[in-house]
Amino acid sequence: MTCRELYRALCDRLEAGGAASPAFDAACLLERFTGLRRGELPLRGDRTVPPGAEAEALRAGELRAAGEPLQYLLGEWDFLSLTLEVGEGVLIPRPDTELLCETAAERLKGREPAEGGRPLRVLDLCAGSGCVALGTACLVPGIAATAAEYSEEALAYLRRNCARYPDLPVEPVRADVLRDAGRFPGGWAAILSNPPYIPSADLPGLMREVQREPRLALDGGEDGLLFYRAIARDWACKLEPGGFCAVEVGAGQAEAVASLFREAGLEAVETRRDLAGVERVVLGVRPAEGLSPERPAG
Template sequence: MVTRQQWWQTAQERLRQAGCEDAAFDALCLLEDRGGLPRGRRPDDTPLEESALTELNAALAKRADGYPLQYLLGEWDFLDLTLRVGEGVLIPRPDTEVLCEAVAARLGPSSRVLDLCAGSGCVGLGVASLRPDVTVTAVELSEQALVYLQENVARYPRLQVSPRRGDVLTDAADYPVGYEAVVSNPPYIPTGDLDGLMREVQHEPRMALDGAEDGLLFYRVIADEWTTRLVPGGVCAVEVGAGQAPDVAALFAAAGLVDVTVIPDYAGIDRVVLGVKK
């Protein structure tokens, strides 16, 4: 009979050999999810049931092969939220919390917010969790991602977030002028870089990653078209990839935004570009 502790030790070693960055954490998460280990407890000498062992070993094999831990678990924490995730939706990341915090800090009472390329809803729900007085319209094109967006909005009925299917590249004119914030974590990876991404990222939807040839397509559309939906004094804030902040800041300035600001993430990398409509 294999105990939780024995399985955890064996799983860690297998994941290390497979190149997983945090093998102990990943194995522990799987043990909590499929092995009955209470969250926050260290693995003990409790024997694993055969059915649980089978599920654990199957999940371990997928994780060792580069399948994202978040997809295996089916949900992931973001700020104080726990969001449903799976194939077809981008995985929420800590860097994006910086975007939510930056926007929430700049909103007036009862502001109206547009969350573009909403994916799982982490940005819109994150802003709303920090500022429950605001209302958010979360726009997403992918039918697969929209399912997760709708599920996550339903998880937090106290937050005023409304999912809406729409194409950020073409639909700006369908939305009225009158928003105090436009916020987005859009696709921003240059097409030519996609095949070289980490193996875990290769499992995420290309649609949520591909920012066209130079990675800036969505920023151009947001700057040129979606900032017109803002009221004077409204904020436009986007997450950017490493090294993209100067180009995106220039796009914002060219679109007439003022007080353009670049905000670093927790690792000190420029991660958010924010501007204000005159």
């Protein structure tokens, strides 16, 4: 079988399974299992498929047609300039989350180094694959990031992705955002998070591909705000004066999260819109005079 014939077979199977982008998915799977890059298919499509690759690719096509995320089948996915390992048990990095990294980078680039010339410290909560911490470290050389993740499965991906990029100073740690704030010191220049934010009742209605991702990374509690309350209540007080907290939010959640930030004592609260015009990032700054750790948040 030639690569072109395998590509057509994959397209046919994916179309029959109702895939939203069968041509793109087929080209990605072809590259994954034969090494033929997507742009090379018109010129090199007559190349013979390597032994064993045909069966593996067709099996992956069957899984994709049944709703398995393409990213899990490929085993990695691009985020900003990084290529991160992903698979079952970890949330797939999405383009929307790049806005969180870019927003953080914009703020951090204007900050002076910490006392004694030490790097600015950044904390990524609910880190998953590590895309936020690694992406921000890629955009802002010289910071020192800690990426906290509770799920053991996701933590394994986080550790491997940090090892992929040893020049990016990101330390993976296991921590529960809802319970472990007391383990962490203060003095962070930035606290970032893309936490679970889908209301529990909405989970059954998600796209079939999204339902294959870990529930721990999706379920934001009854109203989707469980983790934002914890971040505002337990973590915002760990910012250094003038430090900021920035989080990704779901559609329609920005106003509620902004209110939580204000109630927690953060100032200059603002939102950033993604390319679709959705308020996707909420940011608040710890006032220079400090912030009481006992201050309530919602």
